């Protein structure tokens with residue numbers, strides 16, 4: 001079952017067109033949403049959360065049109081842009097937000113308030129970026145969502161809490177069977193925890209794949225500059241050359257290079273490598 005489905009979704013903004021987007025988010029997994037700056041990640045998430053109207057296409061949440069109230073209740077949205085609550089304290093936010101959710105759980109609220117070490121009576125405008133992410137996470141988790149959506153959640157976090165957050169997400173996925181969708185630039189976070197990857201570039205989905213397929217399909221090949229000729233060049237997704245040597249992204253069966261094992265080094269590609277070479281190819 002898919003928690004989210006995008007069917008031919010498009011949106012025109014002033015200088016930017018997105019779509020037609022087709023992708024899905026499978027239930028019970030962590031899906032990473034990657035793409036360079038300005039590729040359309042936030043726009044896509046805003047459309048999914050019904051914060052931005054779509055021009056064409058359909059979005060389904062839990063099998064229903066995404067505007068459906070009951071489906072929205074099952075979603076926890078985490079973001080750091082809490083400006084509308086600037087003059088609120090957590091105490092006041094709680095009074096405001098708790099009645100909006102049928103599954104609000106006071107015990108969980110206390111648990112995460114302590115775990116995240118957040119001040120209860122301080123105004124949000126005095127919070128650091130990381131504190132705002134924690135605060136957003138506190139409210140999102142307290143209504144026990146089946147689906148957690150996070151737009152760049154780790155960007156403002158110190159490495160200690162970043163790691164704790166990733167562990168927490170993995171726990172939620174394994175123990176509570178929650179579905180998690182997480183957009184990020186910090187692809188190393190996803191190398192560790194993601195099951196699926198959706199890659200967006202210039203408003204289009206370049207691919208949706210499982211991490212398992214990614215690990216089996218993408219390789220970095222390095223060698224001396226004179227190894228490259230037109231035939232070899234055509235094998236690569238992307239290629240970076242200097243006078244001394246080359247580094248390339250290869251998609252496929254690396255045994256193709258077996259006879260050249262004295263000339264090239266083959267390594268598994270990371271998500272960062274993949275993103276870099278795909279975007280470079282497009283330029």
Ligand SMILES: Nc1ncnc2c1ncn2[C@@H]1O[C@H](COP(=O)(O)OP(=O)(O)OP(=O)(O)O)[C@@H](O)[C@H]1O
Nearest residue numbers: 013014015016035036037038039040041042043044
């Ligand atoms: N309110 C808006 N009105 C018009 N255009 C916008 C608006 N917000 C974003 N855009 C444009 O839409 C494009 C995609 O932006 P978006 O924020 O979705 O990308 P992103 O992948 O989330 O980027 P980043 O990783 O830098 O946050 C950009 O060209 C941006 O300038």
